[in-house]
Each structure stands twice: as C-alpha cells, then as structure tokens.
Amino acid sequence: MTLTETKKAFTELGKFLSQFALEANAQKENVLYNDLFYNDFIALIELSQSHNRWFTQEQVYFAVQQWANALTEENLDNWLTKYDLNSVTPKTVALILAGNIPLVGFHDFLSVIVSGHNALVKLSSNDKYLLPFLGKYLVAVEPALANRITFTEEKLENFDAVIATGSNNTARYFEYYFKDKPSIIRKNRNSVAVLTGNETKDELVALGEDIFRYFGLGCRNVSKLFVPAAYDFTAFFEAMYEYRDVIHYEKYANNYDYNKAVFLMSNFKILDNEFLTVKEDTSYASPISSIFYEYYNDINNVLQRLEAEHEQIQCVVGNSALPNAIPFGITQQPGLSDYADNVDTISFLLKI
Template identity: 45%
Template sequence: MHQCQPLQSNTLIELGKFLQAALSDNQNQIKPILRPFFDETIKAMDESIYENPWFTPQMVRYCFSAWAKTLQKEHVEQWFELENLPAPIAQPDKTVAVIMAGNLPLVGFHDMICVLASGKKLLAKLSSSDKKLPTLFCNILTCIQPGLKPLIHLTEDKISGFDAVIATGSDNTSRYFDYYFGKYPNIIRKNRNSIAVLTGNESPEQLNALADDIFIYYGLGCRNVSMLFVPEGFHFPSLFPSFDHYAHLADLHKYANNYDFYKSIFLINKIPHLDNGFMLMTPNDAIASAVSVIHYQYYKNISEVNSFIESHQDKIQCVVSSANLACNTIAFGQTQLPSLSDYADGVNTLDFLKSI
C-alpha cells in the first residue's frame, strides 16, 4: 500500500516529457516504467475519433502537444511556486467531485490536477464523450507517482459522497448543476466564448494565428474565437487567405453538415453573410456562434469595444487583440495554449480548493 500524497511537480514534468516523446514517436526517450503506455498513447491519438467523432487524430495530437508544452519544467515549477504547491499533506477525507465536459479532448484535466495538487481526493465523473483520455492520463500519473492512487476515483456512474463540486457545462446544464449541487461549495461554469478585436493593421502572421484561435477543435471550446470586432470599412476578403490552411475541416462530415445547414439557412432567409467555402461570416452581436459560423461587428472607435466587453464579461473567456484595450488581452494564436495559472472564467481553482 503506497502512502497517500498530493500531486508533485516532478510527476507533471515527467508526464510532459512522456507526451513529447510519444508525439515524436521516440520510445527511447521514455523512462522504462512508462514504456507500457507508449502504444496505448499512440492508439489514443489515432482512435479517439471512435469515441467522439469530433476528436480527430489531428485535434487529439494538438491537445497532447499543448499539454506537453504546458508541462515543461519551468512552467510547472513556476506554477507550483506561485500557488504554494503541493499541499503539505494529503487530505483523502476531503473529496472533490469534478464533472467533466466532453466537448474537447481532456477539457477537465486542469481541474483534475488542481484537485490532486491540493491534496484532496478526486472523484471524476467522466463524460461519455471523453472517457479514455482522462483515464489514460491518470494511469500515467499514478505510474509515475503511486502515492496518487488513493486520491483518484474515476467513474461513469452517479456520484455521491463528495464535499465540493467543480462542474463544467452549458447554460442549460448549469441549471441542473445548481439544483443538484447548490448546497455544496462549488464552481459551476456556464457557456462562454472568446472574441477577437482587429485594428486592420495585423500582419499576415497574426491573421494566420487568428485562424488557430478560431478553428482548432472546430471552434467547440470556450477559448475559441466566435466573434470578431473589426473597424468600419474592414475588407473581409483580405482575411480569407489566412484561413485557407483550415479548409480541410470540411472533410469532417459533422463540420461539413453544420456548414451546409447554416449556409442553407442564410440563403433561404436572405441573411447577409460571407462565404469562403468552408466558413460563414455574418453580422451579429451575439458572442456565441454555431460551428462553421463566425459573427462580426463593426466599430467606429475602440471605446465602443471596451463598453461591449465590460457589459458582457460573464460571457467572454478570452479577448484576442493587439489593440490597446481596457481589458487583458491574449496574443493571436495563443487561446488554446493556456498556462497552468490561466483559470477558467478567471476563478482561481486552487483558491477555491484551499478554502474547503
């Protein structure tokens, strides 16, 4: 029986090294103790699409690559120092339920490692759309650090016996979460999306990077840009070539079905829109947009944008821009590469866990 202990920084660093070696298809770079996971990890990258049709090999590999970068030694050590981690002792008597979403690969993994680093017991309710990847990552963690085993329980069944809840879902599911979990200390996340503010002076490199912010994971994540603010007179056709390297998204039938459906709706209802052959852009002041659709608004001066952002803070996850805005902004191409200290909705998960 291994002594129960909180997640250690070296464990995350070793996971990052393992992922980098797997992505490079270089088994020789992997510690012998982790080599049994090599084939399973390669298989997971290629076959997750059978569990979730949106989890294409390209997108799962991107996810693994993003985690490999995030878990580099300097990033992990900086986070642990900033948050005073790990917890001095494990607290297996305190159980935190994490309700996992399944819209993106491993979308709840950051919550999981926060719980484990805080020394609490993790009770993860896995999504039916993403069961294998979190299980694989937890198995690798416990292989590196066996003392984590008593702190991890993954399930697809109804959960009970927890002291606090972290739940990620939509505006609709949040109502159910509030009903069932409102009596517990909780973090309940609702729908959010991200926006980009263009000045018209962006470089081709910045616009190419904006395409990453829009199209990675098919636009299904809260950190995906779903709405653009552009200056009056902005010439949209000049933007389209920067998006061409994502034309292959139309090869996925689920994405293509969305594109064809909304194109038909726009044409039948004579809704103004621009069409580049795999993406539609339409003037709309709603932040959230459908898959394959991007909303946009014109602005006369930047104060209009600042006012919009301030009045919609609870619906915006990220703001991508090089403009001098009143809020914090993210560089082009970085929305899907959050650091360990980039907490969803701006709520520090570890502060919440320490308060339990």
C-alpha cells in the first residue's frame, strides 16, 4: 500500500467528517460510502454522552470538526513533506490511548498508519467507540488497511514499539513494562496562560475557550494563569461570563460544587463567579471548574520558570507580546505538526 493511497484514505475520511456539525449535519453527494456510514455516525454522536458523560454532542462535534479541517490533502502533504516515508519497514506499534477528550488518540493512530506501520490499538474505556468507527470507514475506502489496524481489549502482544498515554502514576508502570521496547510514554501535562494586564476583551473571551473547551479535561486546556502583581480580575470575570452555561452540565456542576466546598472548608481564599473558582496556587494542575493563578513582578522570570519546567507544560498561551506563545482561543485546534509533549511522533516511528 503506497503513501499516496494512505493519504487518500485519510483525505476521504476528512471529507466524510466535514458533513457533521453541531449547528446542522449536511450530507454531501461527493462523499464515499455515505449510504453505509452517514446515519450511523450521527447516531453514534448522539449516543456518545451515554458512553461517557463528559462527551456531550457539542464537545464531540467540535472534535470531529477539528479533524475534518485537518484531514485535507494540502495539510497532509505539508505535514509529511519533510519526512522520508518511502523506505519504512512495517512494524507493529502498540497504542495505549487516553480517553479524556473525544478522539484524543487519533493523531497517534494517524501517525502510525501514514508512516507505513501497523496499529495495535488498546482504547480507553472512556472513548472506545469513535475511533473504531472511523477505522471501519478507512477500511471501506481502502480495504488494504484492514490488515494494518487492530483494536484489542486483550493483553498487548507481538508488537515492536509502543506509544502510551496516561497519568504520572501509570507512566511509571509503562516505563517499566515497556522498558525493552522503543517507546513514547506520555505523562500529565498542563497548559498555562501568561497575562500582561493589557489583554482586550476579545482576547480574554478567547482565553475562556482555552479554559472551558472539553470542560477543561485536556492537557491543552489552560489550568493556570500567571498575572502581573496587583492584577484586577474584573475584566477576566466579565469575559468568562460568556461561558456561564457550562454550569448546566451536571458533571461539571457537581465538580464545581465539590471543589468549591473543599476550598472553603480548607479556608482557602478564592474568587468565584458561580461557575468557576479562581485560586492562588503554585501548582499547574487545577481541578475541574477551577483555575489557579500566580502573581509575577517580572515576566522574564515567568518565562525562565516555564522553560525550566517545560516537561510539565503542554502549551503556553499569551498575546503577541509573549515570545512563541500560542494565541488565545486555539489551544484545542492543533495542527498536524503540533506534537504532544513536543515529541516528533513521525521521526520516532521512522527510527524503530
């Protein structure tokens, strides 16, 4: 199977996914196998929240739209052009996927297949329906992929390398268990925003997208703010008001009530707007429905700290005044070259 054929299969998948949106699904005539998959995919999206209460239709549709936008011929070509994929000896790569947000493991799956290897996939119980469905679509488009994609619930066996994603605790297990295999082991990471106090309302509203998308469950979600000394949170809270409806989701509301109660019983000083608590804390990882912050006097000290602690950081968000920062509002819209933990997955796969 050639790289051109593989890219065509994923391009067709992108066209298929482009039909689905929260506002309205719109079936297109030039999409392959709609008769087999279109209505079933709508049904799967509608059922997603029964499989995982965090996977509301809004969140699943958002994830689907991001992959529809990414899987174009131009994007795939621009991503892969710097790699030599013509002399790969096919290996079997085990994928242990997370399930914190919809289709969170799709990039690893895509990377394995386009690099010419075979994917042996162990899904998270929290997200075990969406990717297999997309796998079936790919096989319908390109039947040769049937021998290169395997989903299993059994113990992983007969593989040559592994990409595993989990918590810091499970990462220690992975590192020991897979010590004799080439591997990428991903641990907990968090994203931060560095504010200067000069942000516009639009920028702060966009920051809310980075905070609330997927209810804050992703490693690319902002969970920590660095703010200048004596920062006035008024404008921040005014911007966050755009996301007030998040409190109507039961699981989010339960977390808000619980974490707020814990903070108050512990006599922690918090700021609160009835759907988000803001707490001064040195940690990067804040609980759901809360965001931590720290004051700074010199922004250069913040940048130096983030560089020193880069293994704990997934994204740094800020305005154009902050070197190399991701603009507000797009942390959950990574490109194909935006690798998790800044580890080039394709380069790894070419060396196994």
